[in-house]
Amino acid sequence: MSVEYASQVDSVAEDSIVGDGAGGSDAVGSATVQSAPANASGYPSSLVGTSVVTLDDISTSQISELLHRAQYIDAHRKTVAHTCDGRVLATLFYEPSTRTRLSFETAMLRLGGQVIGFAGAQLSSVSKGESISDTLKTVSNYVDVVAIRHPKEGAALVASRAASVPVINAGDGGHMHPTQTLADLATLQSRFGRIQNLTVGLCGDLTFGRTVHSLIETLCRFGNVNFVLISPDELKTPQYVLDRINATPTCSYVEMSDLAEGIGDLDVLYMTRVQKERFFNEDDYLRLRDTYILDADKMRLAKPDMAVLHPLPRVNEIAVEVDDDPRAAYFEQVKNGMLMRMALESAVIGDELPGYEPLQQKEMRV
């Protein structure tokens, strides 16, 4: 495959260049459907009708609002159980991801709505050769909101541009997975009551882990975070992510290769899987493998209120014995993922949560 694409590097296609007069924003795919005109900052003025392909599509105050909504939902589950009565969510999963799909679907069911969809492209019209755009134009007629997972990077942007209803990216290849980051933020919020003024350690595969990059970039938007980047030399954080931290005056980072060395300083430890196939040679893998396994011995070096996060599924990077430690937050993270998807689905559809007071109005009253 790669040979075919390499030959296209310099090929020049038909049309010419189109200047982007819209203020030169670096953000791509602020795909807005229905209402919600973009305001001066480039973000939609309301989440209603907004597609979320990446978290860069929405403002930090809108992310804060979603965190606040999720907390309200958790505390008022019965009250919100009919928020989305009569609504339908489509989960279009072109590759199987059982946990993410169940989370999106449960979120809609708990709000009173219903769910249609498919899991696995072989079951869908894709197997007959239908494009993403055509599928979305069709499904838009049936449902109020779409969650899409697709193996190709950028598929969610294509979907959001074709759809006439809001599209939520449930993972597009190795590219973006915004609701995972929302789950991570909600877990920090519930453990510490804040997502700033924290020392956040990220451990494992920091080169290829999209969840790690997305979390770092989003925390940088809020500011006041110290990052401790713990990885083998082969799997260090890419330069563009380090540039993002450097460009944030209130954030800083240190890089190290030994988890035991850094763990004592951390408020948060975000674990990721180190995959054997990422290493260039087997010896390095065998030498380093155990240094990135979190077990009870390493937990003894950590602060008593540190939170351990993991995007799941785990293989062996967190020993099962750690599950019983109150600092283990990764199954709580799963719950927060569902709550954030409830918050997001109801917000983009535009259904009010009964009795809910938005964060911004609350602030104005104080």
Added chain:
Amino acid sequence: MEVTSIQNGIIIDHVPAGQALKVLEYLKINPAKTRLALIMNTTSNRFGSKDIIKIETERDINLEVLGFVARQATVDIVRGGTIVDKVRPTLPEHIVNVLTCTNPRCVTSSEVGLDQMFHLAQRERGEYRCDYCDEKAKR
């Protein structure tokens, strides 16, 4: 080295050394059918060495495409044997259907009917990234 001057047309000067043919390709100027002079790897006070493209007859060239492929270039407009105007190319915010994304995992590699769209991600480095997958553009 002397090359006869043109009477009416344009001179694309300060093209990065060795890049003149690539510039013609991006500007969709066919050197087999166009009366032009190509000066390659000549000395430049500003850059050490450079290429120059002189094209006889008026041509509308796309300054944004030129900005993308050779941002340091300048364009002289020649009328009656003298330079009457100088223009500089602009670095476009967005380029559509000029390059092809080389990332085999990008949705543009499988979905039909998509424009190839890149945005300016980093102005100082002139770095463009694919709108869909954020892969860095290769020139």
